[in-house]
Amino acid sequence: MYEHQTYEAILARMLARVPVTIDKREGSLIYDALAPAAAELAQSYAELEVNNNLSFADTASGEFLTRRVAEFGIKRKVATKAWRRGGFLDSNSALLNIPLGSRYSIGGLNYTTIEQISTGVYVLECETAGTAGNQQFGDLLPIAYVNGLAKAELTEVLVPGEDEETDEALLSRYYETVNEPAFGGNMADYRQKINAINGVGGSKVFPTWAGGGTVKCTIIAADWTKPSPELVNEVQSTMDPEENQGMGLGQAPIGHTVTITGVDKVTVNVETTLTLAPGVTPGQVQSDVEAVLDAYLLEQRKAWAAQTQIIVRTAQIDARMLTIQGVEDVIGTKLNGMEANLVLDEEEIPILGTVVINE
Incomplete structure (x- = not known):
């Protein structure tokens, strides 16, 4: 201007x-x-x-975008803490009960036990908000002495931690809310309510999937993986508790019987033949190939909620492998044994499996 x-x-x-x-x-x-x-x-x-x-949403950023979208009742998502599963053993390798509130450390991060799942198995909450709490796996060290404890291990991600919502994601959610008004249990209403739950990365809604009044919602975790049963149960309880389905005790309208499921993961095994530069061996490019393939499949998982179905394309895989230094040509790429694109069902996501490189 x-x-x-x-x-x-x-x-x-x-x-x-x-x-x-x-x-x-x-x-x-x-x-x-x-x-x-x-x-x-x-x-x-x-x-x-x-x-x-x-002053305009499409060109605002930071605090100003937060204030602009708040006029429409939209709040920027704050960083959340990861919930993880932890196992605890005594010197005889038997499961050991430990005090709630006890603290453990791994990789510079601290975790606190907040809930008991079963004997010797607990929910641990990362004390640091954000995706960092999803990354570590392995042996935990107690910060204070725990009587009888010989081994503590951090395992499954139950509810992924999320970083503060980015400007791009917030603007996208703002447009979705404004352009697709949520009302009375329509599809936009379900998507917006479910996506607002901590640990959920995206969702698909299937109305009348088992007859009138039934709704099926499939979710993907915020770390773009198959959600844990605990996260699925949490979303189910929030939307329509199983013990009183259709009664309107959750966020779903009265008369709607809601079923929450998680995406299914499909392992994608890749075999390809590469022409390499002189002096370059397959072992030297193996990790780079796996990295670009993993990044491609991650892009597909992030776009899952917006697509009818995911198609893993051999042309995309070949193009990305050609960007690797030392790779001169790619031929004969196979996905799960077939030289063809891999078409997934609308509730499936791809996870990288084995990568075999031939010369």
Whole structure:
């Protein structure tokens, strides 16, 4: 809007208002008097442009985007803490009950026991919010002495921790809310309510899947993997508790019988033949190939909720392998033994399995 209000343009307009009988050349008294004012005005116009952009959702960022979408009842998702499964054993390798609230450390992160699942098996909450709490696996070290404890292990991710919602994700959710109004148990209503639950990365809604009044909702975890049974149960209880389905005791409307399921994972085994640069061996590019394939399948999982079904394409895989240094050509790529695209069902997501490289 104010891109034409430059220092040069403003100064030229100011000098044009000065009578021609006065010396207006650079270095003259009037020029030196007007130049600083023109610079300040140009800076003011630049700041006006920034402020103008911050007042609209499509160009706002940070705090200003948060405040803009809040006018429509949308709140930026804050970082959440991961819930993990932990196992505890005594010196005889028998399961051991430990105190709730006891704290354990791994990889610079601390976890606190918050709930007992069964004998020697507990839910641990990461003390650090965000996706960092999803990453570590293995032996835990007690921060304080725990009587009888010989081994503690951090295992499954029950509810993934999430980082604070990005501007891009918040803007996308804002457009979805505005353009697809949620009302009375329509599909948009289910998607928005389910996606707002901690640990859920996305969802698909299948209305009348088992007759009138039935709704099936399939979810993917926030770390873009198959959700744990605990997360599925939490979403089920939030939307429509199983013991009183259809009674309106959850967020689903009265008369709607809701079934929550998790996505199914399909292992994608890849076999390919590479032409490598002189002196390069398959072992040298193995990890790079696995990394680009894993990144491609992660992109597909992130887009799962917006797609009817995922198609893992050999052309995409070949193109990504060709970006690896040392790879000159790719032929004969097979997915699960077939030289063809892998078409998944609408409730399935791809997970990378074995990668075999031939020369």
